[in-house]
Amino acid sequence: MARSLLLGAALLAQTYATAIPTGFREISEPQVFHRRQEGESGSPPDFAIVSPPTQTPYGPSGASGSLRGPTSLAGYNPAFPVDTALPATVPQDQYQLAPGQEEDADLGLYLDLASVENPQPIRGGTNAPTDPGPRNKEVEKQNPDLYAPPGTDSGDVPNAKWPLALSHNRHGLNGAGWARQQNVGNLPIATAMAGVDMHLEPNAYRELHWHQADEWSLILNGSCRLTSMNEAGETFVDDLQAGDVWFFPAGIPHSIQAFDDGVEFLLVFDSGEFSEDGTFLVSELFERNPKSVLAKDLRVDTSAFDHLPSGQLYILPGTPAPKNISEQNVTGPAGSIPSDRSYSYHFSQQEPYEVPGGSVKLLDSTTFPIAKDFAVGLFTIKPGAMRELHWHTTSDEWDYIISGQGRLTVYAAPASSRTFNFQAGDTGYVPVTAAHYLENTGTEDLVYLEVLQSPVYNDISVAQWLGLTPKQTVKDHLGFSDDTLNRLPKIKPFILPGDPDLTQTNFTSEAD
Numbered sequence: 001m002a003r004s005l006l007l008g009a010a011l012l013a014q015t016y017a018t019a020i021p022t023g024f025r026e027i028s029e030p031q032v033f034h035r036r037q038e039g040e041s042g043s044p045p046d047f048a049i050v051s052p053p054t055q056t057p058y059g060p061s062g063a064s065g066s067l068r069g070p071t072s073l074a075g076y077n078p079a080f081p082v083d084t085a086l087p088a089t090v091p092q093d094q095y096q097l098a099p100g101q102e103e104d105a106d107l108g109l110y111l112d113l114a115s116v117e118n119p120q121p122i123r124g125g126t127n128a129p130t131d132p133g134p135r136n137k138e139v140e141k142q143n144p145d146l147y148a149p150p151g152t153d154s155g156d157v158p159n160a161k162w163p164l165a166l167s168h169n170r171h172g173l174n175g176a177g178w179a180r181q182q183n184v185g186n187l188p189i190a191t192a193m194a195g196v197d198m199h200l201e202p203n204a205y206r207e208l209h210w211h212q213a214d215e216w217s218l219i220l221n222g223s224c225r226l227t228s229m230n231e232a233g234e235t236f237v238d239d240l241q242a243g244d245v246w247f248f249p250a251g252i253p254h255s256i257q258a259f260d261d262g263v264e265f266l267l268v269f270d271s272g273e274f275s276e277d278g279t280f281l282v283s284e285l286f287e288r289n290p291k292s293v294l295a296k297d298l299r300v301d302t303s304a305f306d307h308l309p310s311g312q313l314y315i316l317p318g319t320p321a322p323k324n325i326s327e328q329n330v331t332g333p334a335g336s337i338p339s340d341r342s343y344s345y346h347f348s349q350q351e352p353y354e355v356p357g358g359s360v361k362l363l364d365s366t367t368f369p370i371a372k373d374f375a376v377g378l379f380t381i382k383p384g385a386m387r388e389l390h391w392h393t394t395s396d397e398w399d400y401i402i403s404g405q406g407r408l409t410v411y412a413a414p415a416s417s418r419t420f421n422f423q424a425g426d427t428g429y430v431p432v433t434a435a436h437y438l439e440n441t442g443t444e445d446l447v448y449l450e451v452l453q454s455p456v457y458n459d460i461s462v463a464q465w466l467g468l469t470p471k472q473t474v475k476d477h478l479g480f481s482d483d484t485l486n487r488l489p490k491i492k493p494f495i496l497p498g499d500p501d502l503t504q505t506n507f508t509s510e511a512d
Contacts, residue, residue, distance in 0.1 A: 090130035095120045100503045101148070108150030108419070110407060110441045110502040114141040121148040145407050145419035153409070155416025160408070162187040163426045164197050170276070172315025176204040177258075179315070182427045184272040190429040192453055193398040194274040196267040197425070200224070200258035203320045207313040208282035210253040213269040216374045217246045218347070218449060220402065222263035225321050225328070228254035228343055233334035236343050239325055243348025245363060247371035253282075254343075257321050266400055268451050270373065283313040341370055347378075357385030357497035358445075365455045375457035379438075381406065381446040384498035386439035389462040392432055395452040399428035399438075404446035411435040422448075435462065441502060461492045 073080070096116040100109035105124035113119035119140060120130045140147040167180035183194035194213075197220075200206060223241040230236075230252060239259075240246060248254050256263075286294060286308050295302045322328060329336075337343065345368045352359035364375035375395075379387055381404070399408075401422045409419040412434055421441070422428060430436045440446040452458075466474050467488035474480055474488070487508070498507065 088132060089128075090118070090120060090132050092127055094118060095130065097122060098144075103503070105151030107505060108152055109505075110439070111144040111148055112441075112502075113144040113147065119144070119147070123148050123151060142423060143421045145421050150409075150419055153418050155412070155418075157410050157412050157416050157418035158189040159187065159420075160189060160410050160418070160429050161420045161422060161426055162190075162428075163423070164195075165425055170314075172200075172204065173313060174317055175201065176317045177201050177206075177262075177315040179276055181274075181276045183274055185275075187427065187429060189431065190396075190398065190427075191272040192270065192396045193429075193451060194269045194272050195398065195400060195427050196269070196276050197264070198267060198315075199264040200256065200262055200315060201317075202258055202260050202262045203318045204258050204262070205313075205316050205318040206256040207316055208253060208255045210251055210280045211248075211269065211274075212250055212278070212280075213271045213274045214250050214371075214373070215246075215248045216268045216270075216371055216376075216451070217265050218376075218378075219244050219263060219265045222261050223259045224263040224265075225257050225259065225325070226254060226344060227328065227330075228252055228337075230337060233332050234337045235329070235331050235335075236337045237325060237329050238342070238344040240344055240346070241348060245345045245347040245368070245376075246343055247345075247368065247374065248343055249370070252343075257318055259321065266449070268374070268398060268400075270453055281312055281314065283309050283311070287311070343370060345371075352378075352380070353494075355493065355495050357495040358382050360494050362457045364457045372455055373453050375452040375454045377450040377457055379446075379448055379450065379495065381438065381440040381448075381495060382497065383440050383443055383445070384500040384502065386437050386496050386498060388493050388496050389435060389437045390459045391435045391462075392430075392452060392454075392459050394432065394458065395454045396432050397428075397430040397436075398451040399430070400449045400451075401426045401428070402447040402449065404440060404444050404448075405442040406438050406440050406446045406448070408436055408438045439498075443500065459492075461494075463489050463496075464492045 095118040098111045098113050098116050098119065100107075101111050101122055102125045103109055111119075111123075119137065122128065122130070145153075162182045164180050164182060167182060167186065169178050169180045171178045177198065177200040179196055179198040181194065181196040182190070184190060198206065200222075219240055219242050221242050223239065225239050226237065226246055228236040228248060238246075256265075286305065287310075291302045291305050294305055298304070345363065347361070347363055350361055350363070352361045358379060358381045360380075361378040362376070363371075363378075365372045368374075381387060399422075401424050403424050405421070405423045407419055407421045408428060408430075409417055410430055411417045412431070420428065422438075438446070438448065467490045471482075471485045474485060496507075498504070
């Protein structure tokens with residue numbers, strides 16, 4: 001023990017004997033000893049030297065002041081009176097109210113906070129509460145129903161929105177493209193589905209690959225060529241353009257190549273935990289197997305693999321594809337995949353179902369059998385109109401906003417609801433049986449995609465449900481007048497028209 005203390009003291013003396021670099025101040029507090037505990041790493045001495053927190057550390061030349069204040073600042077001290085005149089509210093002459101902001105909060109009118117300079121979280125004819133900051137006004141203007149929620153919002157509802165603009169953008173090789181994704185890592189409520197937005201520059205490839213999850217895709221811009229093969233050796237090749245759809249079951253290998261003007265597409269996978277970074281890639285397949293095994297498998301000499309790429313190709317530049325698709329139609333003895341099992345569907349050529357307030361296009365296993373558990377609705381909502389109040393009976397709903405803007409309220413039993421605002425490029429998610437709508441809050445068409453994990457697209461229309469329930473039953477529950485009861489529809493509206501002036505509250509004339 002004495003030897004250990006002497007050695008520790010010697011080390012302490014050596015520490016203080018060390019020259020202080022020019023421009024730095026000497027530490028003023030002494031160092032202390034700390035006995036190593038059993039299991040701690042290190043060799044003798046038994047005591048290690050530890051520096052306690054200090055107010056006068058070595059610092060750069062010109063440093064002044066102290067890192068910590070005096071202990072006299074803790075607790076009440078009459079020497080430090082509080083300045084009660086410090087402002088924490090915003091005076092009325094320093095902000096403006098948006099149209100509808102003074103109306104009853106339970107009306108829940110959409111508030112265009114982007115139309116005023118210094119928006120405040122006010123609802124319902126008062127001048128409070130206000131927000132002096134710190135704050136991010138641009139985010140608040142994009143999300144007025146979170147910043148100044150309708151009076152009907154209540155309780156706790158998990159976040160149902162993720163902007164892909166906030167996702168990490170992974171770039172391909174040599175500027176060949178990029179991809180960004182949404183999964184449970186950034187939208188935890190989205191347990192059943194995940195999405196990827198991918199862009200390929202002209203002639204670029206998404207390299208040959210396959211997934212553990214099913215892949216459903218809608219082309220957003222441009223055009224491309226797909227190639228694939230199934231377990232039976234039947235081949236597939238097709239050219240697709242904006243608005244078209246493809247589907248590849250889990251494990252089916254495929255490639256995607258952009259044409260001369262590039263391509264961008266949305267990918268939806270049937271697992272919320274899907275990660276684009278976990279894809280099986282042909283480049284990795286060849287890099288992670290012995291060359292002798294590869295040679296035996298392909299019946300070649302190992303020298304055939306002298307020019308394999310180093311690392312993932314992921315998204316890579318490519319040689320322009322021939323315009324004539326038949327030049328790339330490689331068919332073996334098993335032939336081609338027949339159309340009733342095709343991996344592509346030319347959704348862009350499908351005419352929409354027109355209704356007052358917008359249009360609908362549905363795609364499910366009825367007309368696209370290979371995608372047996374994907375059912376989608378492509379909705380176009382006119383300004384002021386809304387996707388009716390509804391819920392889905394067998395599947396969560398994954399949403400993607402293609403253009404325009406809107407808002408959606410999620411009602412979660414028994415007594416919670418929350419309203420979210422959406423812009424182009426945002427993803428949304430609504431759990432199965434949770435009631436919701438989507439209202440166009442902009443001046444242009446709102447175009448968005450609803451994706452379900454279901455063989456057939458289905459929903460329950462609230463208006464139709466009430467219209468097909470005995471009137472007295474509805475009256476006893478909700479207190480509706482006879483006039484209101486007579487207006488309830490017996491058909492499914494899908495979309496309901498509305499006034500682009502979102503401060504309007506009477507829609508009886510539109511139903512007459």
